[in-house]
Amino acid sequence: MLTIDAAILDAIVAHARRDHPDEACGVVTGEVGSDRPTRHIPMENSERSSTFYRFDAMEQLRVWRDMDDRDEEPVVIYHSHTATEAYPSRTDVNLAAEPGAHYLLVSTRDPQITEIRSFRIVDGTVGEEPLRVVNATVDPVAVQSYMFGQTPVEVDYECRA
Amino acid sequence: MAIAVRIPTILRSYTGGEKAVQGAGDTLGDLLTDLDTRHPGLRGRLVTDEGGLHRFVNIYINDEDVRFLGALDAKVADGDTVTILPAVAGG
Numbered sequence: 541m542l543t544i545d546a547a548i549l550d551a552i553v554a555h556a557r558r559d560h561p562d563e564a565c566g567v568v569t570g571e572v573g574s575d576r577p578t579r580h581i582p583m584e585n586s587e588r589s590s591t592f593y594r595f596d597a598m599e600q601l602r603v604w605r606d607m608d609d610r611d612e613e614p615v616v617i618y619h620s621h622t623a624t625e626a627y628p629s630r631t632d633v634n635l636a637a638e639p640g641a642h643y644l645l646v647s648t649r650d651p652q653i654t655e656i657r658s659f660r661i662v663d664g665t666v667g668e669e670p671l672r673v674v675n676a677t678v679d680p681v682a683v684q685s686y687m688f689g690q691t692p693v694e695v696d697y698e699c700r701a
Numbered sequence: 702m703a704i705a706v707r708i709p710t711i712l713r714s715y716t717g718g719e720k721a722v723q724g725a726g727d728t729l730g731d732l733l734t735d736l737d738t739r740h741p742g743l744r745g746r747l748v749t750d751e752g753g754l755h756r757f758v759n760i761y762i763n764d765e766d767v768r769f770l771g772a773l774d775a776k777v778a779d780g781d782t783v784t785i786l787p788a789v790a791g792g
Contacts, residue, residue: 565789567789583789587790591792592790592791592792593790593791593792594788594789594790595788595789595790597759597761597766597768597788598766600759600786600788600789601759601761601764601766601784601786604784604786605784617789619791628791629791629792630792631790631791631792632791632792635757635788635790635791636791637709637711637757637787637788637789638710638711638787638789639710639711640710
């Protein structure tokens with residue numbers, strides 16, 4: 541299960557919408573071993589593509605060093621799909637190199653509804669996991685546009701069968 | 702002569718869990734060959750069968766991307782830090 545703060549999820553969705561029709565990508569770091577994503581870092585997609593993403597190599601070096609200095613790790617690695625569902629593509633699976641991270645997929649193919657799903661990708665195997673949103677204190681009407689079900693303070697998504 | 706090499710999580714199975722190891726060589730290619738003598742298999746994750754750097758691995762010498770320094774021919778020297786990071790990429 542990925543537990544993530546609503547404000548961070550909002551910022552990720554805003555980033556994905558802003559960069560559409562290009563894929564957006566980024567990372568949410570957290571204290572090593574905590575499994576709590578706390579610091580959202582939108583990254584530049586050096587491919588500037590609607591079908592591919594890659595973190596800019598120099599930006600990645602700076603961010604990864606900064607993480608080391610803060611005793612943090614990449615808890616969430618996210619990117620958007622701009623024309624397909626929020627499910628890891630074959631390329632996503634082949635290139636996934638952070639077995640400890642939650643891979644968050646955001647689909648912006650529908651202008652009104654944002655689909656968000658979370659996965660583990662380990663040794664070429666994809667496993668979907670529930671996504672739990674906490675501190676969802678923002679306008680529930682606004683939230684509804686990209687959440688499938690909710691309560692004011694906590695949202696649980698179940699994996700699709 | 703020692704060059705510090707920082708190893709990403711996914712490759713630490715080759716270094717007994719160590720986050721950083723030391724090696725020697727005049728070029729990045731030499732350094733990776735040297736590392737492979739003590740950490741067998743590591744080089745194969747970074748260098749293709751054709752002898753080039755894997756496209757989705759980033760290697761830096763100090764603060765520079767080796768792709769702009771001659772890739773495996775890039776010069777390394779005692780005191781340098783080499784950082785290996787898997788690219789974060791997908792489709």
